[in-house]
Amino acid sequence: MTSGFRSTLQTAAAVTRMEWRLEWRQGHQLAAVALFAVASVYVAFQSADRQTATGAWTAMLWLVYLFSGFTAIGRLFDRERTANRRYLQWTVDPLGLMLGKLGHAILTTTALTALVLGTFILFLGWPEGLESAGHPWWLMGGAWLGGLSMTTTLVFVTAVASQVQAGGGALGAVLGLPLLLPQLILATRLTRGALDGTPVAMLGEMPLFLAALSTGTSVIACILFPYIWRA
Amino acid sequence: MSSWNSLWKWGSVALLAYVIVRGFSTPLQPGLVESSPSRLAPGKHALTLQAVGQPFAEPDAESADFSLILRSGKELVRTDITAITPHSVEADVIIPEAVPSPAMDAFLFTPEAGTLFLGNAFFVEDAAVGPLPADLRAEAPTEVAPDLGFSFPYQPTIVESIRNLLWHVPMWFAMFFVMGIGFVASLAQLRTGLVKWDLRAEAAVRTGLVFGILGLATGSLWARFTWGAWWVSDPQLNGALVTVLLYSGYRVLRAALGEDERVGRIAAVYNVFAFVMLVILLMVLPRYTESLHPGKDGNPGFNSYDLDNSLRAVFYPAVIGWGALCYWMYTLRLRMNRVEHHLLTR
Incomplete structure (x- = not known):
């Protein structure tokens, strides 16, 4: 049993490595996500004109983040539509594959958080009346954790949506957006509190909820994924 | 077996018919919703308390079975009821120069609906804080258990x-x-x-x-x-x-x-x-x-x-x-x- 679990983890690591390597080799897809994120930030910057209240600031940040997340994760199972799928189906344990994809989602989230948050602060500056964030670490951590709960949910939704032969991308959005609402509400509240410098005791529960939601959706995804994979 | 198959379906329809009829025809127990004026200065005032729900019964001319009492802090303020309509009570009250607390709750003791309560019914303006004069104090009447028959409870705002x-x-x-x-x-x-x-x-x-x-x-x-x-x-x-x-x-x-x-x-x-x-x-x-x-x-x-x-x-x-x-x-x-x-x- 232990060796089985170990081989699953090895598979997962191998899948994550493969995904990441393929991303680098086919650089245009990575570049497309980055371009999308930076262009969205720039549009936000142009329309906001450096005079943004905290509420609008967080709203725009999460809109940019949400759609960048969709572009990044939405094509996670694209490769598995073709001959690659048949090869993986015979060679790879589905749980390992799912864990590998989730690992890839964690890496993507980390990169995306750094990129979106960095460019957002670079262009838009801080919200009106603030010199810097009240709790910079909470802002970063909250953005990362919020992003993580978003991407882990999207991994599962994308896995389901990619089963549809045509128009899987649009279906991913239809299925994914309502599911992301609770996470986004929590994440916007958390980042807003971190910006305002709300006492940490009042923010304390929200990261726990976000972490619980990410873990929960990941666990359900791992349990259910084998059924889709072998369908 | 087949008779049971249609029985529970008709049963659900009958239950829902009962629910709709009972749900809409059952009266609501009376409750106090509003008082006017809501702010009082020291002196004599005529108060009106509005009620909703089942109408009040006609008061018995022989006995004073309705009574309205205001509560300020822990002390009770006497009022004299002047009129009772199906959905309101009018009363005269004398507000002294000093009251224990400016926020006053109202208690309406009724013969049929029991005691009705309206929290923070009145606010006393321009009065000092102090004990009530003895002649304005009231004794709480003995409470009567409500006897309203089949009725839904009154809940504020709902x-x-x-x-x-x-x-x-x-x-x-x-x-x-x-x-x-x-x-x-x-x-x-x-x-x-x-x-x-x-x-x-x-x-x-x-x-x-x-x-x-x-x-x-x-x-x-x-x-x-x-x-x-x-x-x-x-x-x-x-x-x-x-x-x-x-x-x-x-x-x-x-x-x-x-x-x-x-x-x-x-x-x-x-x-x-x-x-x-x-x-x-x-x-x-x-x-x-x-x-x-x-x-x-x-x-x-x-x-x-x-x-x-x-x-x-x-x-x-x-x-x-x-x-x-x-x-x-x-x-x-x-x-x-x-x-x-x-x-x-x-």
């Missing part, structure tokens, strides 16, 4: 809309119930791969969606009445909306998969996921976050109005009636699904 309890809550219960059937059917589908479970799951989700949408609509109506807006941002409401959207997603997914032979399995996977999210969104998350919605704040049940026996006598039949109607609708849809499947695979 008032007449308490009748919505018989629609809104059982509709969500029915939705939970039928989505639970769908969940079990989807688990069975994943285990066995048999199409009969898929037909069940599809019928359950379709029926559950109808009740979910009805639950949202009745809830929105209630929110407009009690909170003043058709929709507010609240964990419970967000969860309810997301749940309905989630199950709409199930139908979109099925439509997108079309004739694909894997539709049963993929839809089952999504449905299991959706039900887990439903439990998290509607039963777990709202408990741990601040919610305006009753029955939250870590409390799984309802508030005190649930304990009222007359309301229970209609609420429990409503739960059974809506649940049975929902199950009936589900069986009808299931039969249609079976026929459709039969025709398509013939």
